[in-house]
Amino acid sequence: MRNLSGDYIVEFVLVGFPTSPPLQLLLFALFLAIFLLTLLENALIVSTIWLTPSLHRPMFFFLGHLSFLELWYINVTVPRLLGAFLTQEHRVSYVGCMTQLYFFIALACTECVLLAVMAYDRYLAICEPLRYPSLMPFSMATRLAAFSWGSGFFSSMMKLLFISRLSYCGSNIINHFFCDISPLLNLTCSNKEQAELVDFLLALVMILLPLLAVVSSYAAIIATILRIPTAQGRHKAFSTCASHLAVVVIYYSSTLFTYARPRAMYTFNHSKVISVLYTVIVPFLNPAIYCLRNKEVKDALRKTVLGRCPCSRDIPDWCT
Numbered sequence: 001m002r003n004l005s006g007d008y009i010v011e012f013v014l015v016g017f018p019t020s021p022p023l024q025l026l027l028f029a030l031f032l033a034i035f036l037l038t039l040l041e042n043a044l045i046v047s048t049i050w051l052t053p054s055l056h057r058p059m060f061f062f063l064g065h066l067s068f069l070e071l072w073y074i075n076v077t078v079p080r081l082l083g084a085f086l087t088q089e090h091r092v093s094y095v096g097c098m099t100q101l102y103f104f105i106a107l108a109c110t111e112c113v114l115l116a117v118m119a120y121d122r123y124l125a126i127c128e129p130l131r132y133p134s135l136m137p138f139s140m141a142t143r144l145a146a147f148s149w150g151s152g153f154f155s156s157m158m159k160l161l162f163i164s165r166l167s168y169c170g171s172n173i174i175n176h177f178f179c180d181i182s183p184l185l186n187l188t189c190s191n192k193e194q195a196e197l198v199d200f201l202l203a204l205v206m207i208l209l210p211l212l213a214v215v216s217s218y219a220a221i222i223a224t225i226l227r228i229p230t231a232q233g234r235h236k237a238f239s240t241c242a243s244h245l246a247v248v249v250i251y252y253s254s255t256l257f258t259y260a261r262p263r264a265m266y267t268f269n270h271s272k273v274i275s276v277l278y279t280v281i282v283p284f285l286n287p288a289i290y291c292l293r294n295k296e297v298k299d300a301l302r303k304t305v306l307g308r309c310p311c312s313r314d315i316p317d318w319c320t
Contacts, residue, residue: 011091012187016084016177017272028085034284035078041287042067044301052300058141059125060297062118065145069114070283073107076100077178077279084177097179102160104178108255108278109206110152115248116210116217117144123217127224155206162195176272178279211252218245247282247289254278 017027049055049064080100084090092100121141124132163181167190174183181199185192228234254277 011093011172012097012179013173014080014084014090014092014177014179015173015175016081016090024085024088028082031078031085031280032082034280035074035082038074038280038284038287039071042070042283044305045287045297046071048297048300048304051304055296055300056138058121058136058138061138061141062114062121062145063297065148066111066114066118067287069107069111070286072103073111074280074283076104076107081177092179097174097184098160098164101163101179101181101184102156104180104279105159106153106156108152109155110149111251112206112210112255113148113151114145115251116213117148119214119217119248120144123220127220151206155202159199159202162198166190166192166195176275178275180275182271207252207256211256214248214252247285251278251282254282 017024019027045067046064049060049067077100080092121136121144124135128135159181163184166185166188168184168187169189171187174180174187176183185196185199188195225234254274257274
């Protein structure tokens with residue numbers, strides 16, 4: 001991949017989190033622990049859903065896709081960050097930077113759409129329970145999952161097409177812990193208005209439209225829950241939905257704040273901290289929020305890990 005100015009960009013320097021050596025080791029240990037736990041959690045969930053026939057339903061099909069996505073998502077940014085903490089090597093090649101940028105954007109956009117698809121699935125399950133099997137057959141779930149992945153990777157390709165055509169000169173220092181769009185646009189010495197416009201519009205489409213789908217779905221879900229006759233049923237439904245919505249709010253608000261706002265409001269140091277939320281913390285929390293609170297998944301995990309037969313209880317599971 002070459003800069004169209006005619007000069008090859010050999011490498012960029014990722015600033016990361018410049019701190020004292022003892023704090024660097026502390027951050028390394030913290031991020032390493034979160035990284036390994038995230039890999040373990042999501043790998044367990046993917047394998048459990050795959051190996052348990054009773055979980056071969058659209059709801060868990062989407063959860064499996066989400067966990068599979070998180071496995072790759074955290075591997076795009078964290079391993080390089082861990083290496084920088086340990087070796088103080090902050091250089092990354094031009095091709096390596098653009099490759100990281102492509103997969104990061106692709107997986108981030110895919111997650112936005114997938115979260116909206118999951119909200120729509122829950123809307124159908126709760127608001128249209130009798131028609132749910134016909135409205136969400138496995139073929140429809142497969143098409144929605146494919147659409148989530150396809151739209152995310154296509155959006156990333158369009159963004160990278162414009163960013164890679166820019167000319168870079170002067171400083172090659174990126175004030176971030178991974179290659180992201182805004183720091184790269186800040187380094188270009190060519191006209192970046194077109195690239196910024198494409199980036200901004202695609203960010204709005206890939207973040208705001210899925211967010212509107214999530215809000216609409218949960219507005220209908222809450223209206224349905226309010227009609228549940230028993231206080232216990234309403235409490236269970238609201239508490240489960242609140243846990244799910246907490247992660248949705250964290251993920252969408254952090255990505256919206258980072259990518260769908262004017263460049264004049266961009267502050268790199270603050271954005272680095274915010275980026276940790278959706279690149280590290282959310283993938284770490286998602287398994288607990290989406291799966292480990294679900295009785296069927298917990299029983300299946302117990303059977304997979306401990307070899308025990310899960311108990312069979314017919315307890316309705318609202319919002320999951």
